[in-house]
Structures are given as C-alpha cells and as structure tokens.
Amino acid sequence: MIIEIGHYALILALATALVVSVVPVIGARRLDRAMMDLASVGSLAMFALVAFSFAVLTYAHVVSDFSVANVWENSHSLVPLLFKLSGVWGNHEGSMMLWLLILVLFSALVALFGRNLPDTLRANVLAVQAWISVAFILFILLTSNPFMRLDPAPAEGKDLNPVLQDVGLAIHPPLLYLGYVGFSVCFSFAVAALLEGRIDAAWARWVRPWTLAAWTFLTLGIAMGSYWAYYELGWGGWWFWDPVENASFMPWLAGTALLHSALVMEKREALKIWTVLLAILTFSLSLMGTFLVRSGVLTSVHAFASDPTRGVFVLFILLIFIGGSLSLFAFRAPQLSAGGLFAPISREGALVLNNLILTVACGTVLTGTLYPLLLETLTGDKISVGPPFFNMTFGLLMAPLLVIVPFGPLLAWKRGDLLAVLQRLYLVAILAFVVAVVFFYVQHGGPVLAVLGLAAALFLIFGAIADLWYRAGVGKVAASVAWRRLAGLPRSAFGTALAHAGLGVAVLGIVAVTTFETEHVIEMKPGQTVEAGGYAVRFDGMKPATGPNYSEERGHFTISRGGVEVADVWSSKRVYTARQMPTTEAGIVTFGLSQLYVSLGDPTNDGGMVVRIWWKPFILCIWGGAVIMAIGGFVSLSDRRLRVGAPNRRAKPLRPALEPAE
Amino acid sequence: MTRKQKRLAVIGGGMSFIIAAVLLVMFAFSQSVAYFYMPSDLAKTPVAPETRIRLGGLVGEGSIVRGNGSTVLFAVTDPSGESVRVRYAGILPDLFREGQGVVTEGRFEGASHEFVADTVLAKHDEKYMPKEVADKLKEQGLWQHAGEPQ
Numbered sequence: 001m002i003i004e005i006g007h008y009a010l011i012l013a014l015a016t017a018l019v020v021s022v023v024p025v026i027g028a029r030r031l032d033r034a035m036m037d038l039a040s041v042g043s044l045a046m047f048a049l050v051a052f053s054f055a056v057l058t059y060a061h062v063v064s065d066f067s068v069a070n071v072w073e074n075s076h077s078l079v080p081l082l083f084k085l086s087g088v089w090g091n092h093e094g095s096m097m098l099w100l101l102i103l104v105l106f107s108a109l110v111a112l113f114g115r116n117l118p119d120t121l122r123a124n125v126l127a128v129q130a131w132i133s134v135a136f137i138l139f140i141l142l143t144s145n146p147f148m149r150l151d152p153a154p155a156e157g158k159d160l161n162p163v164l165q166d167v168g169l170a171i172h173p174p175l176l177y178l179g180y181v182g183f184s185v186c187f188s189f190a191v192a193a194l195l196e197g198r199i200d201a202a203w204a205r206w207v208r209p210w211t212l213a214a215w216t217f218l219t220l221g222i223a224m225g226s227y228w229a230y231y232e233l234g235w236g237g238w239w240f241w242d243p244v245e246n247a248s249f250m251p252w253l254a255g256t257a258l259l260h261s262a263l264v265m266e267k268r269e270a271l272k273i274w275t276v277l278l279a280i281l282t283f284s285l286s287l288m289g290t291f292l293v294r295s296g297v298l299t300s301v302h303a304f305a306s307d308p309t310r311g312v313f314v315l316f317i318l319l320i321f322i323g324g325s326l327s328l329f330a331f332r333a334p335q336l337s338a339g340g341l342f343a344p345i346s347r348e349g350a351l352v353l354n355n356l357i358l359t360v361a362c363g364t365v366l367t368g369t370l371y372p373l374l375l376e377t378l379t380g381d382k383i384s385v386g387p388p389f390f391n392m393t394f395g396l397l398m399a400p401l402l403v404i405v406p407f408g409p410l411l412a413w414k415r416g417d418l419l420a421v422l423q424r425l426y427l428v429a430i431l432a433f434v435v436a437v438v439f440f441y442v443q444h445g446g447p448v449l450a451v452l453g454l455a456a457a458l459f460l461i462f463g464a465i466a467d468l469w470y471r472a473g474v475g476k477v478a479a480s481v482a483w484r485r486l487a488g489l490p491r492s493a494f495g496t497a498l499a500h501a502g503l504g505v506a507v508l509g510i511v512a513v514t515t516f517e518t519e520h521v522i523e524m525k526p527g528q529t530v531e532a533g534g535y536a537v538r539f540d541g542m543k544p545a546t547g548p549n550y551s552e553e554r555g556h557f558t559i560s561r562g563g564v565e566v567a568d569v570w571s572s573k574r575v576y577t578a579r580q581m582p583t584t585e586a587g588i589v590t591f592g593l594s595q596l597y598v599s600l601g602d603p604t605n606d607g608g609m610v611v612r613i614w615w616k617p618f619i620l621c622i623w624g625g626a627v628i629m630a631i632g633g634f635v636s637l638s639d640r641r642l643r644v645g646a647p648n649r650r651a652k653p654l655r656p657a658l659e660p661a662e
Numbered sequence: 663m664t665r666k667q668k669r670l671a672v673i674g675g676g677m678s679f680i681i682a683a684v685l686l687v688m689f690a691f692s693q694s695v696a697y698f699y700m701p702s703d704l705a706k707t708p709v710a711p712e713t714r715i716r717l718g719g720l721v722g723e724g725s726i727v728r729g730n731g732s733t734v735l736f737a738v739t740d741p742s743g744e745s746v747r748v749r750y751a752g753i754l755p756d757l758f759r760e761g762q763g764v765v766t767e768g769r770f771e772g773a774s775h776e777f778v779a780d781t782v783l784a785k786h787d788e789k790y791m792p793k794e795v796a797d798k799l800k801e802q803g804l805w806q807h808a809g810e811p812q
Contacts, residue, residue, distance in 0.1 A: 234753075234756075235753070343668070344668065344671065344672055344675075352672075356676055356679060356680075357679070360679060360680055360683045361683075363683070364683060364686075364687050367687055368687075368690075371691070371695075381697060381698075382697065382698035382716075382797075383695045383696060383697050383698060383716075384695070384696045384698065384716050384767070385691075385694070385695055386694060386696065386767075388690075388693070388694035389690045389691065389693075389694040389695070392686070392689075392690040392693070392694065393683070393686050393687050393690045396686060397683055397686070521732045521751065521752050521753065522732060523730075523732060573756075581756075581757070582756040582757070583756055584753075584756055599753065600753075601732060601752075601753035601754065602728075602753075602754065604728055605728055610732040610753055612752070612753050
C-alpha cells in the first residue's frame with residue numbers, strides 16, 4: 001500500500017509541476033502577484049511530494065520488499081544496510097529519482113532563498129525549473145517507474161551489482177548530481193532572463209552563488225568518482241577519458257567558464273549575452289551527459305545494462321530543452337543590450353581568455369566523445385576515440401591556461417599593467433622552476449617535458465600564494481598591518497586563491513603520476529619479492545575468507561623498506577554469491593602522498609599468482625587538489641557579498657535596468 | 663591602437679586559437695582513432711600490420727591458454743566461425759570468460775596473424791555485452807538476448 005502512495009505522490013508532483021510551469025509565467029506577464037506567488041508554494045509542495053516518494057522507495061529497499069521489481073532486481077536481504085540505502089540510486093530507476101529529487105530540491109532552495117529576487121524573475125525561474133521537472137517526472141513515470149510491483153513476490157532479491165557495493169556509491173552520485181543538476185538553476189535564470197527580455201549586472205550577482213555551489217559539488221563529485229574507479233576497478237587508472245567520465249567533465253569545464261564570465265558581468269556589465277549562452281550550454285551539457293550515461297549509445301567502461309527506448313525519451317527531452325532554449329536565445333539575444341568594450345590587458349581580458357580556452361577545450365572533449373556516434377550514424381564505421389586523442393588535444397590546449405591563471409587575479413579591472421604583474425610574478429616563476437628541477441632530480445628520471453609540467457603546477461600554487469601576499473602588502477608594510485589586511489580580505493579572495501592553488505596541486509599530482517609511476521605485471525610465488533618505488537613487496541600466500549554476501553581468495557603482501565617491515569596489505573579476488581560475479585579488490589598502501597597499489601590476477605599453472613604492482617608517486621595530490629578547489633568554492637560561497645539572501649544594496653545605485661524589450 | 667583595431671586584434675586572436683584547436687583535433691583524429699573489427703570483418707578486409715584497431719567478438723570456447731608469467735593466449739571468435747588468435751600480457755578483467763563478449767585493443771604484430779592486445783576491456787556488469795559486439799551480432803542475425811536487460 002505504502003508503495004502505491006509513493007507512486008501516487010509522484011503523480012501529484014507531476015500535476016503540481018504542470019501548474020507551476022504555466023501559472024507563474026502568465027502571472028509574470030500580467031504582474032499578477034497571486035499567480036506569481038504560486039511558484040514558491042508550488043515548488044515547495046513539489047519538493048515535499050518528490051521527497052516523500054523518494055522516501056517510500058528508500059523504505060522499500062531498507063525493508064527488502066521484493067514485491068517491488070526495482071528492489072528485487074537490485075537488492076538482497078543480506079546486503080549491509082549502507083548498501084541497501086545507497087542501492088536506492090544504484091540502478092537506473094532509482095538514479096533518475098535521485099536526479100529528480102535534487103532538481104526539485106534546487107527549486108525549493110530558490111523558492112526559499114530567492115526572496116530578494118524581483119517577483120517576476122523568481123516566478124519565471126521557478127516555472128522553468130518546473131518545466132524540467134515535468135519532463136523528468138514524465139520520464140520516470142512512463143519509462144522508468146521504480147514502483148512497479150511483482151506478483152507473486154519473489155522470496156529473495158537478485159543482489160546489488162557487487163562493483164557498486166562500496167561507500168563510493170553512497171557519496172559519488174549525490175555529489176555529482178548536486179553539481180550537474182545544480183546547473184539547472186543557472187539555466188532557469190538564463191531562460192527567465194530571456195523571457196523577460198532584460199538582463200543586468202544584478203542578474204549575474206544572483207546567478208553566481210548557484211553556479212558556485214553547483215561547480216563546487218561537481219568538482220567533489222568528479223574527484224570522488226575518479227578515486228572510486230581507481231580503487232574499485234583494480235586497474236590502477238584514475239581517469240580513462242571514457243564517455244561517461246567526459247559526460248560529467250564537460251559541464252564542469254563549461255561551468256568553470258560560466259563562473260568566471262559571470263564575474264565579468266557582475267563587475268563590468270560586459271559579456272552579458274555570452275554569459276547567458278554559457279548558462280544554457282552548461283546545463284545542456286549536463287542533460288547530454290544524462291543522455292549518454294542513460295542510453296548506453298556509447299561504449300563505456302562504466303556502462304551498465306541500458307535500455308535504448310529510454311534513451312530516445314531522454315533524447316527528446318534533450319532536443320526540446322536545448323533546441324527551445326537556444327531558439328529563444330537566438331530570438332531574444334539581439335534585443336539584450338551588449339556590454340561595453342574593454343582593454344585586452346585587464347582582469348576582464350584575462351577572464352575572457354580563460355573562457356576562450358575552457359570552452360574550446362570543452363569543445364574538443366565534446367567532439368572526441370560524440371565523433372564515434374556521428375561516424376557510426378553516417379558511415380556505419382565503428383571507431384573508438386581513446387586517451388591519446390584527448391591527451392593530445394585537451395592537454396595541449398589547456399597548457400596555456402595553467403600559465404595565465406596566476407596573472408588573472410593580479411591584473412586590475414579596466415586597465416591592467418602587464419609589466420607590473422610580470423615584475424611581481426617573475427620571482428614566483430623562477431622559484432617554481434627551481435623547485436620543479438629539484439623535485440625532478442629527487443624523483444630521478446622521466447622526460448624533460450615533465451619539468452615544465454611540474455613548474456607550471458608549482459607556478460599555479462605559488463602564484464595563488466603570491467596573490468594573497470601582494471594584496472596584504474607583505475614586505476611593504478609592517479607585519480601587523482599586513483596581517484590585518486590579510487584578515488580583512490574578502491572571503492572570495494581566499495576562495496580564488498584556494499581554487500587556483502588546488503588546480504596546481506591536482507596538476508602536480510597528474511604530472512608526477514604520469515611521469516614517475518612504475519608498473520610491474522609479474523607472476524609471483526609465495527615468498528617472492530618485487531621492488532617498487534623503493535619498497536620491497538613480498539607475496540606471502542593466498543588465504544580463503546568469507547564476507548556477509550561474498551567469498552574471497554585473499555593474497556597477503558608484506559612491504560618493507562631497507563629490510564624493515566613497514567606495512568602489510570591484503571589484495572583479494574571476490575565472488576559475490578547471489579550473482580556469482582567476481583570482482584577484484586585492490587590492496588592499497590599510502591605512504592605520505594604516494595601509494596603502492598597491489599592487484600591480483602589469475603593463478604598461473606605452476607601455483608603462482610599473476611600480480612600487478614604499481615608505485616603511484618604523489619597520486620593523492622590529484623584528488624587532494626580537487627578537494628582544495630572545492631574548499632575554495634565553499635569559502636567563496638560563504639562570502640557575505642555572495643551569500644544567497646544577503647541584502648544586495650550598493651552604495652551607488654545600479655544603472656537603471658533596461659526596459660523590457662516589448 | 664584605435665578602438666576598431668583593438669577589437670579586430672581580440673577577435674583575430676580568438677579565431678586563431680579556435681582554428682588551431684580545430685586543426686589539432688583533426689590531426690589527433692588521424693593519429694589516434696581505432697576502428698572496430700570483428701574476426702569476420704578481418705577475413706574480408708585485412709588491416710595492415712601495426713595499425714591500431716579494436717577487435718571484438720566472443721572469447722572462443724576452450725581457447726584460453728596461459729603462457730609464461732602473465733601472458734595469456736585466447737581466441738576472439740564470431741559466430742560465423744572466423745577467429746583470431748590474441749596474445750595479451752597483463753591481468754584480465756574479472757568478467758573475462760569463455761563464450762563471453764570481449765573487446766580488445768592492439769595491433770597485428772609484423773606479418774603474423776597474431777593480434778597483440780594491450781587492453782582488454784572490463785565491464786562493470788555481468789549482463790553487459792559490449793555494444794559493438796551486440797550490434798554486429800544483431801546484424802548477423804545471431805543475437806540471442808544474452809546481453810539484453812531484463
């Protein structure tokens with residue numbers, strides 16, 4: 001019975017979403033207050049209904065109600081509670097429910113914190129959010145209903161896919177969706193602005209916190225997904241340029257560009273049309289990502305059984321929203337006032353360069369991801385575009401960005417003095433280069449190009465510190481004054497510095513791992529030792545073991561350095577009983593920022609095991625860097641000037657907003 | 663510089679970056695794209711040795727032979743009866759089994775008929791059939807719903 005109520009709540013949510021889609025828009029046209037206010041109430045009701053529906057599905061998973069097809073297919077009574085909970089979104093239907101839940105959550109947040117928005121803008125934004133909600137509720141109800149019943153109810157479930165039985169599943173999808181779906185708010189703001197036919201700097205100030213929040217979560221989500229794939233799949237890679245990965249990376253690139261262009265719009269009232277377009281494109285890429293992941297049109301290492309008919313539905317949603325919003329853009333953009341011109345050498349000039357590089361790089365990722373699909377449709381040839389393509393194009397195009405990032409914050413708005421910035425940064429650059437050479441020498445080896453990569457990474461980190469240093473005036477004023485100035489800097493300055501330094505840390509990790517990593521794939525017999533990264537890894541032997549819903553063969557390894565035992569690790573091959581599905585659980589030992597990664601292969605004919613051992617120097621920098629970037633995002637978000645709902649009065653009144661185009 | 667010249671310089675700079683990117687993408691495509699073949703395709707139109715390709719099909723029944731150390735030999739077959747010998751040094755994915763769909767990436771070494779794979783694709787899901795393999799099997803009318811979702 002409760003299951004049917006959950007289903008019914010979802011249908012009610014659809015009805016509510018339909019009302020919120022239409023009434024507030026009419027209200028905004030007629031300036032009818034009551035009709036516009038319906039948007040906020042409706043969005044909160046929608047959230048309550050979807051949240052209830054989601055809770056019902058969660059309940060069904062927790063109590064293992066196998067009369068629900070979704071639970072039967074993806075759960076098992078022996079699965080630990082954490083995986084019963086996270087298993088709710090560990091399948092197609094449930095993950096779409098999570099998508100929807102987060103979408104309506106954002107609508108509710110806009111309704112709650114958007115009180116300072118003009119009434120018409122808020123009504124329109126919430127209406128656009130409701131359009132997206134209608135599309136996805138319909139998608140769930142018509143093609144992916146998680147509340148389908150089975151009669152008679154089976155006694156036992158088919159188990160959750162073993163690869164998903166991991167804390168990663170509890171953390172990664174919610175974070176990723178908070179990012180990905182969070183960009184819907186930017187999209188709704190953009191469409192609402194186009195509907196109203198006017199846009200000004202204040203618009204950018206309202207959009208920026210949402211962009212920043214979505215971007216921060218997406219950064220964490222991608223990093224978490226990368227780390228999860230790294231330790232769970234057992235083949236030691238952290239990024240494969242796989243379509244499913246690209247699907248989340250493209251909105252991140254576009255979102256990063258949006259974050260920076262909104263800054264220009266807020267401060268200088270320039271790049272308005274571009275920012276609106278970017279807001280539309282960012283969410284379009286999120287939608288396209290959902291399509292790529294859910295339809296299975298592309299071969300992915302992360303692919304699950306998928307259903308093409310569902311893909312067609314998502315494709316329709318995609319076409320309607322992208323096509324519709326871009327048509328609206330083409331129709332309205334000429335009526336929006338263009339921003340002023342500015343000097344190329346200035347903060348805004350640097351931010352434009354940032355946007356150019358990020359969007360072009362995003363374009364190459366898009367091309368590489370979709371080209372196989374296009375070629376297959378046109379000629380029937382099946383091809384795969386792999387890491388060499390992306391490394392060559394994306395890598396080369398992004399390289400200049402790494403070098404110019406430290407310049408941006410040091411340049412002044414309007415008219416920057418490049419020479420003065422160079423004077424401030426040349427010492428930083430020399431320091432970065434020297435440290436890179438020393439680092440390279442200590443790690444001994446690798447291509448000389450790595451020195452440049454390391455230097456660029458360190459230049460980013462030191463440059464971020466230098467930015468704060470100069471802002472505080474360290475060395476120019478008394479230490480106490482400098483300290484007070486530093487403490488008085490706006491939080492967003494620290495956020496910027498942290499995010500840029502985090503990027504540097506991540507790049508450092510990427511370059512170090514790519515250059516200095518070592519890999520051994522060998523046959524080992526008990527007692528045998530292999531040298532990796534200065535550590536001796538001894539294989540002690542295999543031992544059987546059992547877990548709650550699996551049995552495994554565990555290999556024990558002892559790690560020593562200079563004859564002294566420093567660590568030991570288990571690496572195992574598991575077979576999950578219900579599905580008879582094998583998985584590899586890698587053994588990972590962390591030394592500082594580096595890791596030893598031991599993964600088991602198959603037994604050989606003469607009683608040995610095939611073992612794969614990697615030494616991954618500074619690998620934790622990759623994810624650590626992403627976490628630092630996200631911390632930067634949160635710090636910036638806590639800035640009073642950006643805080644959602646904070647009063648946005650200015651000392652000088654804004655230039656009067658342009659009249660509506662009609 | 664006048665306003666107009668400045669604007670031209672900015673637009674010109676942006677355009678040349680985009681053009682450079684397009685050329686780079688085209689060059690990268692010509693260098694690094696791997697075409698997908700099934701054994702029966704190779705029987706009809708052989709590829710030149712040392713060309714990087716993806717080879718997909720089913721792992722031949724009883725064809726897996728362990729060589730020295732981590733080397734594994736197996737055959738990739740397709741239902742038309744054609745098969746290709748594959749040599750791979752490394753760890754096979756967990757779901758690698760005889761009779762299952764597989765996608766490998768590598769090249770034919772020299773003039774030999776042995777395919778040297780450096781990648782054997784792993785899948786997260788035991789119900790999953792590589793899409794290329796499924797499509798080709800469907801074309802040949804031999805699809806048995808083995809990989810279809812429930």
